[in-house]
Amino acid sequence: QVQLVESGGGLVQAGGSLRLSCAASGRTGSWYTMGWFRQPPGKGREFVAAITWIRSTYYADSVKGRFTISRDGAKNTAYLKMNSLKVRDPAVYYCAVGPAMRNTSYADEYKYWGQGTQVTVSS
Numbered sequence: 001q002v003q004l005v006e007s008g009g010g011l012v013q014a015g016g017s018l019r020l021s022c023a024a025s026g027r028t029g030s031w032y033t034m035g036w037f038r039q040p041p042g043k044g045r046e047f048v049a050a051i052t053w054i055r056s057t058y059y060a061d062s063v064k065g066r067f068t069i070s071r072d073g074a075k076n077t078a079y080l081k082m083n084s085l086k087v088r089d090p091a092v093y094y095c096a097v098g099p100a101m102r103n104t105s106y107a108d109e110y111k112y113w114g115q116g117t118q119v120t121v122s123s
Contacts, residue, residue, distance in 0.1 A: 002026040002112045004095050009117030014087055016121075020080040022095035022114060031097040031112070033104055034078045036069060038091035038119075048093070049080060050104035058104045062088075085121045092116040 008020040022034070035050035049069040050058045057069055068081040078095060098110035 002031065002097060004097060004112055004114035006093060006095050006114045006117040009093060009119045011120045011122060012085055013122050014085060016085055017081070017083045018085065018119060020082070020093055020095075020117060020119075022078040022080075024076040024078070024097065032100040033098050033110070034069075034071065035096050035098070035104055035110060036078075036080045036093060037096060037107060038089075038093045039116075040088075040091040043091075045094070045107055047105035047107070051078065052100070052104075060105070082119075085119075087121055087123050090119055090121045092118055 003025045005023045006020060008018060010018065012018050033050055033052050036048040037045050038048050039045045047060050048063055049067055051069045051071055059067060066084045071078045094116045095114045096110035097112045101109040
């Protein structure tokens with residue numbers, strides 16, 4: 001019932017910026033929390049950032065001060081603005097949607113996932 005499509009990934013030099021988008025379709029009115037996760041090559045999935053419908057935001061320590069999560073309710077789209085990208089940041093980035101939750105960093109709490117978009121950082 002809910003489909004999430006990420007876009008905006010690509011190749012960028014270290015220190016550069018990208019903005020990822022997550023377009024939602026279906027019955028999006030029932031979800032409360034949207035999160036961004038990433039999976040580096042050969043590693044597990046890790047939390048990046050999250051935002052709720054009351055506009056509370058949460059960030060992993062590794063991206064605080066560099067990444068910004070936001071949403072556009074009229075377009076049913078969420079964004080992840082990534083500044084000062086580092087060599088450690090390359091990964092497949094996924095957006096996900098879930099209900100209200102106590103800890104937005106737990107991937108198992110999310111119900112719907114996008115297909116992911118690749119971010120590559122060159123040195």
